[in-house]
Amino acid sequence: MCALSEEEMSKVHVMVSAKEMWDTLALTYEGSKEVKRNKLTMLKHQYEMFAIKDHEFVWFMVSCLQVILNNLRFLGSTVSQYEINDKILRILPAKWRAQETALRTFKDLEAMPLEELVGILTIYEQIIHNDVNNSSKGNNIAFKISHKCKKKVSSKAFEAVDNTSDDTDSDDEIFILTNKIKRMFRKQESKRKDSRFRTKGGKEQDDRIICYWCKKPGHFKSKCPDQVEEK
Secondary structure (H helix, E strand, C coil): CCCCCHHHHHHHCCCCCHHHHHHHHHHHHHCCHHHHHHHHHHHHHHHHHCCCCCCCCHHHHHHHHHHHHHHHHHCCCCCCHHHHHHHHHHCCCHHHHHHHHHHHHHCCCCCCCHHHHHHHHHHHHHHHHHHHHHHHHHHHHHHHHHHHHHHHHHHHHHHHHHHHHHHHHHHHHHHHHHHHHHHHHHHHHHHHHHHHCECCCCCECCCCCECCCCCCECCCHHHCHHHHHHC
């Protein structure tokens, strides 16, 4: 009675014998035989279905497994050391197969303490973690280099396209300017031709008209001055 707390004492203080007190406390915290049997069945199922989760550390996985094992022992069910070690090795991911094979070959799982197994797996886990980080860094560096190369190539291609567009624009400007100059020369040439067909008084004088009588340009035979003088 001196070992009980006040809450527990309030449950058994009216009882006469220690046996009656003990049975009451056992029923309160452990349950009846049917309750024990159901708890044991549930814990065994949890033990059989237990598996490591993705990205879960070994030490955390083992600590969760130990909770189930302790509850099994509390209910009177014991698991051998070989079964515990074998269970841990079987639930490891596929990337642990090499380490699992080595442990099964060179270690006695029946006599191997759980702490030793956890230590070996933790070291191997750190090695795998470092390899993954190094490979990811290498991939990132390769991606950055390829990205820079692509960026340089694309920038050069853009410069080439840009230069081509500049050349095209300059060629267009030269073509337009040339056409303007040609049109200007054509206008000036047409003005010169028009001036040759005009007299000082403003009358037209076509050099292509040749007089049939005097053979002089600029008038017809009917208007030839030489013919008028003869008449």
